[in-house]
Amino acid sequence: MPREGGNMTERRAALLTRHGKHAAIAPALAGIGWDLTLMDSFDTDSLGTFTGEVARACSHRDAALTKAKLACELSGLRYGIGSEGSFGADPWLGSCGWATELLLCWDAERQYAVEAWMRGPETNFRHWTLHDLAALPDIMLQAGFPTHGLIVGRPGEAAFHKALTDEAALRAHLARHLAGGPLHLECDMRAHRNPTRMAMIARAAAALAERLASVCPGCGASGFGEIAPLAGAPCQDCGAPTRQACVRRWQCPCCQATREQPLRAAASPQYCDYCNP
Ligand SMILES: [Zn+2]
Ligand SMILES: [Zn+2]
Incomplete structure (x- = not known):
């Protein structure tokens, strides 16, 4: 398969979809100078569907990764975009619908993925x-x-x-x-029959574009971005470590290099296991 070289000014990614997702994803990528090639020759429904006609055997992330790698293989392009949504009840009370959209970009040359997750109650899932x-x-x-x-x-x-x-x-x-x-x-949760879902995919695309535009200071790869902070901010009253953040962290998904920024703020005693058990 022909691959693009390391030319930073020429970024082309392929997307497999028959559900109109190209329109939701392409504008955000165009904003950072990426061109998105639509490939509708492959039926992604064969990888699993929402309506249970084909069981989804693998996890959410694996499903998106499979689509992204397949997009690279079928197009011969270096980058492939994979999109995967899942829907259920909200994680707190279970009383309203909850959507999770994952959009990822696979780099076939450096063999790593950049991910963007979007979660929220904006869904008609029912x-x-x-x-x-x-x-x-x-x-x-x-x-x-x-x-x-x-x-x-x-x-x-x-x-x-x-x-x-x-x-x-x-x-x-x-x-x-x-x-x-x-x-x-x-x-129907298929993107082309669900404008609410399509809007969330567009928001995930904006997050992915932002991440792709951020370059690792160590290796130069795209996708350097913030990850979960480290917990342990000291309690304001007793000084014991709490579950509140004490260090913000950024990581490169390619070389795994991290950057950290300690936070000086102490945590309210309401988050302290000693003062407020
Ligand atoms: Zn790196
Ligand atoms: Zn305390």
């Missing part, structure tokens, strides 16, 4: 059991249908349909299949 059409208007409102997609049924069920794009078609399909019993309905 599912319902529909007993009769009376409940439909409320569901459409919560799902954002028809701007956002709704999937009827589960893979393998007679009612399964994920390409209903207007209310008349949805109603007709539901009416036909409700005769056989209650139906499962869920929000």
